[in-house]
Amino acid sequence: MSILVDEKSRVIIQGITGREGMARAQLMKDYGTNVVAGVTPGRGGQEVYGIPVFNSVEEAREKRGPIDISVIFIPAALVKNAALEAFAAGVKLLVIVPDRVPIYDVLDISRAAKAKGARFVGPNTLGLLSPGKAVLGMIGGRAQRAREWFRPGDLGVSSRSGGMTSAISYYLTRAGFGQSTIIHVGGDAVVGLSHPEVMELFESDDETKAVAMFGEIGTTQEERVADLIAAGKFTKPLIAFIGGKAAKSGTRFSHAGAIVEGSRGSYETKVQRLREVGVHVVDTIFDIPKKAKDILG
Secondary structure, three states: OOOOOOOOOOEEEEOOOOHHHHHHHHHHHHHOOOEEEEEOOOOOOOEEOOEEEEOOHHHHHHHHOOOOEEEEOOOHHHHHHHHHHHHHOOOOEEEEOOOOOOHHHHHHHHHHHHHHOOEEEOOOOOEEEEOOOEEEEOOOOOHHHHHHHOOEEEEEEEEOOHHHHHHHHHHHHHOOOOEEEEEEOOOOOOOOOOHHHHHHHHHOOOOOOEEEEEEEOOOOHHHHHHHHHHOOOOOOOEEEEEEOOOOOOOOEOOOOOOEOEOOEOOHHHHHHHHHHOOOEEOOOOOHHHHHHHHHHO
């Protein structure tokens, strides 16, 4: 199975006529994602790779029917309005790809999502991919490469790094382990679906047998995963690698959300807490497939 998206999910792309929107529309459509419409104000009536373009999300819904997911490729300053527009039209999942979205805008999006019973991935995310079913965003880059690198299976992948999202999944595939869903939660300090929420989704997926997680310094996402495990809310084997071992207080490690402030969010506290609850913490990403073999055979 998969979480969040499958081949039946009805998807739109906001910002489809921009450079990134067009490139990723081709990836998503070629991979088999059910992209039913694109949205760019003022560009209604056009087509992108055979996908009809509308002036608003509401117009797309009226003309094309219910919409499950919107993938957003627009300038960061406009993301909030686009997200609120999608929620107002009944969309229940957003994938917010752009980085540098103002943090107060993300907080407003989060409040709106809760009010509408919706959720979002990102911002600053490559998106997610359910192998053999659908891709949302830009994981894989090209459809053929995404098919070669990622295969259907029973290992979930959740990562705070875009590059590590693809790398871990690729090495798992090479070792013979397919993936149920691959998700990049995003690199900002405030994101929609973080590691703990993703773990709960994998927990409820009958066909996900274990999960690989890439964590890093900054925020408390990994500690909150440990809290879930301690509370019995996540019971499947979890293999984790934590980046930023050498980082000191005040160091930013690659992403806006990966910064150590005092002892909060440090490498040591994350590893210690995860090991306390039985997580298989490995020293390199190359150890993830090895540990998966130990666990799953």
